[in-house]
Amino acid sequence: MTPLHGGHVRIAIGGKCLDEVSIRLTWADAAGSLSHLSFPAHRHRASIEPDHLVVSTQAATVVQLFTEGVLVPIGGHAVTVQIGSQEFGPCPLEAVETDGASPLNTTIILRFRRAGGP
Secondary structure (H helix, E strand, C coil): CCCEECCEECEEECCEEHHHCCEEEECCCCCCCEEEECCCHHHCEEEECCCEEEEEEEHHHHHHHHHCCCCCCCCCCCEEEEECCEEEEEECEEEEEECCCCHHHCEEEEEEECCCCC
16 A cells, blocks of 8 residues: 555555545436446545544445445454554444534544554
8 A cells, every 4th residue: 555645645444445445326317327436535534543543534435344344333353544654453443423514425433442542
C-alpha cells in the first residue's frame, strides 16, 4: 500500500484500502445496468488517539466492508488498521457512530481500540 494517493493519506482496514472498496450499484429503471461506486482517498479520514483509532468514511464503504467480512460486529475478531505508513493492531472495533449529517451523504465513524488500550 502506498501511504499517499493524490496527496492524501490512504487508510486501510484489514488490509483493504478504503479508496479501493467497490460498491455494486444496480438501477431499477435500467434493466441489466451495473455500475460500481468507490470514494477517493480524500473522502476517508483518520485520527490517532492515545487509546483509539478513529476512522471516518462513507456509509456505503462501511456496509461493503461488513458485507465482505473485513469488518465484523463489535465483539468480533480484531483487524489491522493502517493510516498512511503506520500500521496498528490488531484492533477490535469498539463503536460505530454517525456524524448526524444528511442521510444522502452520511459519514460513519468507526472507533477501534488500540492494542494495549483500556
